[in-house]
Amino acid sequence: MANLKPGIFITSTDTGVGKTVIAAGLALALRARGLKVGVMKPVATGCLPEYESLISPDAVFLFEAAENEYPALTSPSRFRNPLSPNVAAVIENREISIEKISKAYRELQKKYDFVIVEGIGGLLVPLKKDYYVANLIRDFQLPMVVVARPGLGTINHTLLSVDAAIIRGLEVMGIIFNRMPTVNYTMADITNPKVIHELTGVPVLGSLPDIEGLDIDACQFGNLAEVFPERIQVEKLLSHLMPSAL
Ligand SMILES: Nc1ncnc2c1ncn2[C@@H]1O[C@H](COP(=O)(O)OP(=O)(O)OP(=O)(O)O)[C@@H](O)[C@H]1O
């Protein structure tokens, strides 16, 4: 697949670590620089039924942050059960079509300057037989950012994720720590970013604290737009991906 426009794939060391928050924060930061940003959650599980359809709170949050216009491109594959995609697909008797997802991604690339894709769980979440999130990143030809927890246990999880990416030929552009405590932090919280950078050689792009007023289900961004660019090195990311935007 020819990569028409720059973009980034936001993955994480586990589910619930903060991909949606980081992807939305990046969308807000890039929009503030005048870029038209397309966003995508290629497969969403745990969606909420609404009339005849299913709504993904993650996709809605990203869609609103980026002020997108094409919901079917942002969220092309939705499942009701809060399960791994391959399991939800079997239970709901529907196949995940990588072709449909790839087509939506190509459309977003045509319509926007920059595309941000949120992963599903971590790198080795299966989407279908012999096809994992890591395969999708490779098919999209996108570099990735790993979102990690700050505290104890994150060295192992982050190193596993970086290793899994490198083995599969994926480019890890950076690591972002999410929900970094600003008070009552532990020794692990403080030392982990440097240790992980030294062990992986991957740049740490910053640490995001808890965002006041943020609520994904209610689609409230709180002060994410202000705090994200203060804490995350957006320029560093752009200097690699889109120097013309600096
Ligand atoms: N920096 C933050 N400040 C406040 N709340 C946060 C922050 N990061 C994450 N959260 C909360 O933690 C929860 C998990 O975050 P998020 O949904 O971004 O994770 P995820 O990696 O996208 O999860 P999933 O694998 O389900 O897509 C959310 O309910 C969100 O509201």
Ligand SMILES: [Mg+2]
């Ligand atoms: Mg999410």
